Amino acid sequence: MSTGSGQDGGLPPKYKLEDLGWDDSLASAFKKYGDPYIPGRVSSRHKTVSDVLTSSGLVQAGASGALHRIGKLPAVGDFVVLLPVPEAGTYTIVDILPRKTVFTRGVPGKDGSDQVIAANIDTVFIVTAIGPDFNSRRIERYLAIAHSSGAKPVILVNKADLSEDPDSVIESLSRSTSGVPVIAISALTHSGLSQLEPFLAPGTTVALIGSSGVGKSTLINALLEKEIQATGVNRESDGKGRHKTTVRQLFILDNGALVIDNPGLREVGLGTSGSGMSEAFPDIIELAAGCRFSDCRHENEPGCAVRQAVADGILPQERLDNFIRLSRELEFQQEKAEIGSARLERKRWKGISKAARDIGELKRR
Secondary structure, eight states, rough: OHHHOGGGGGGOOOOOOGTTTHHHHHHHTTOOOOOTOEEEEEEEESSOEEEEETTTTTEEEEHHHHHHTTTTTOOOTTTTEEETTTTTTTTEEEEEEOOOOEEEEEOTTOOOOEEEEEEOEEEEEEEEETTTTTTTHHHHHHHHHHHHHEEEEEEEEEEEOOOOOHHHHHHHHHSSSTTTTTEETTTTBBTTTGGGGEEEEEEHHHHHEEOOOOOHHHHHHHHHHSSSSSSOOTTTOOOOOOOOOOSSEEEEETSSSEEOOOOOSOOOOTOOOGGGGHSOOOSHHHHHTTSTTTOOOSSSTOOOOHHHHTTTTTOOHHHHHHHHHHHHHHHHHHHHHHHHHHHHHHHHHHHHHHHHHHHHHHOOO
């Protein structure tokens, strides 16, 4: 397995943009900017500034006031346009280049907006772990969000060394994940890590997501072969690890692959990520084609082919229950988003109308 080092573990001071995932489409988008602007990639975000990797080294930069006003803030993995301010020795992020993929989650609030977790990801490692906290329904939720991001999901079942029969867990998950790779690993003993090599090609970006305590930080340390991320000892009461990662951060492996570690997400909202539902539940979507009504909700409608499949033992009841639960959540979030958009549009026009009145008042004076 290739090794590497994270930002806090002594990243080399300079990179070629191509090492960071830069490609022709990004170069084309950056063409409208000349000197003194420079491109870079966000490696971590703090409260007011971001760490940005550039061909000249690592710099810190805050987002411009214009980006704040329109609510367009950079996320880890974003390629950004930086304006150096030599007299102050600082940098300002003035724009975010088009995202190839974007991983979001729903957040509480009236406007139903989504929070960008990471951007420009090629693969999402959905990390779970054998033990009391193992939850296949939560994995289905992660799959829906991962599919909607545009990145390819891979499920990693960590702590396989703690199970007497990890193959049965893998087999059970594989039956309901419709072709998504499911890989048993032990980040602690490094068992199974060689199976991850096809997803860790140079210049590609992988994001790790999963609940607190499933071993994401331990996996990062195993891939880097050094202690970069703090890890916690599992609690004996429930087998859950202690939450340690608090900041999203991008690491670069020695082979050139880029890995983003995320704080644990015990329950992550779907937001408006509806496009991933059909890929997360292709079996139900296929069965639904046989329902009597095209808008069947698979609850109490007559002639429901999906419920018939449950009755025939073809589809597990709990999988259908989770599909219905997530579908309702998605509808609710989309309604919130529509209401929020309408509210923002009214606020925008209210501001324009006020400006127009103010101009008219000045002309009459």
